[in-house]
Amino acid sequence: MALSAVLRLGTLRFSARTLVAAGLQGQRRLYHEAVHDHFNNPRNVGMLDKTAAGVGTALVGKASCGDVIKLQVAVKDGIIQDAKFKTFGCGSAIASSSLATEMIIGQHVDEAFKITNKDISSHLKLPPVKIHCSVLAEEAIQAAIGDWRKKHEAVSASA
Numbered sequence: 001m002a003l004s005a006v007l008r009l010g011t012l013r014f015s016a017r018t019l020v021a022a023g024l025q026g027q028r029r030l031y032h033e034a035v036h037d038h039f040n041n042p043r044n045v046g047m048l049d050k051t052a053a054g055v056g057t058a059l060v061g062k063a064s065c066g067d068v069i070k071l072q073v074a075v076k077d078g079i080i081q082d083a084k085f086k087t088f089g090c091g092s093a094i095a096s097s098s099l100a101t102e103m104i105i106g107q108h109v110d111e112a113f114k115i116t117n118k119d120i121s122s123h124l125k126l127p128p129v130k131i132h133c134s135v136l137a138e139e140a141i142q143a144a145i146g147d148w149r150k151k152h153e154a155v156s157a158s159a
Contacts, residue, residue: 031091031092031125031126031127032124032125032126034095034099034123034124034125035091035092035095035124035125035126037095038094038095038096038098038099038124039091039092039094039095039098042094042095042097042098043098043101043102044082044083044084044085044098044101044102044105045084045085045086045098046084046085046086047070047072047084047086048072048073048074048082048084050072052074053151053152053155054074054075054076054081054148054151054152055072055073055074055075055148055151056072056073056075056144056145056146056147056148056149056151057070057071057072057144057147058070058071058072058139058140058141058142058143058144058146058147059143060136060139060140060143061136062132062136065089065090065132066088066089067087067088067089067090067093067132067133067136068087068088068089069085069086069087069089069093069096069097069136069137069140070085070086070087070140071083071084071085071097071100071101071137071140071141071143071144072084072085072144073104073109073112073141073144073145073148075109075145075148075152078108078109078110079106079107079108079109080104080105080106080107080108080109080112081105082105083100083101083104083105083144084101085097085098085100085101085140089133090130090133092124092126092130092133092134093133093136093137095124095133096120096121096124096126096133096134096136096137097137097140099120099123099124099137100115100120100137100138100140100141103115103119103120104141109145109148109149112141112145113141113142113145115138115141116138117131117134117135117137117138118134120134120137120138121133121134
């Protein structure tokens with residue numbers, strides 16, 4: 001490949017000369033097979049009815065990297081029956097969202113609320129530069145459960 005060749009990384013374009021100057025030529029970021037699996041075969045993609053009383057919705061994002069996660073949980077008798085997500089972002093953000101839904105389905109909301117970014121990142125073996133993706137997934141879980149709790153309390157109070 002000639003020095004003037006252009007490499008395409010996401011939506012950014014870098015010339016080989018720029019990579020050499022930055023000391024990045026020949027470096028590759030390798031991801032664990034779990035990231036590849038959840039990115040290539042994401043689980044639980046979609047939406048739930050956000051107006052339903054048993055559904056909690058979260059929308060979290062990180063402006064500095066452009067990742068946005070919408071996570072929804074359907075809860076019955078305190079157990080998360082279903083979870084759906086839509087993520088705009090990098091492969092690690094998509095993989096973190098997909099894994100998060102798998103981790104919380106079937107869990108009591110109190111247990112699911114305790115899932116941390118370390119639980120997600122350790123399973124995916126995310127590199128340090130991508131830990132923020134697992135942090136977003138943790139925040140999405142907590143916000144979706146928080147939204148469900150608000151709805152649940154309002155329904156309980158009116159009954």
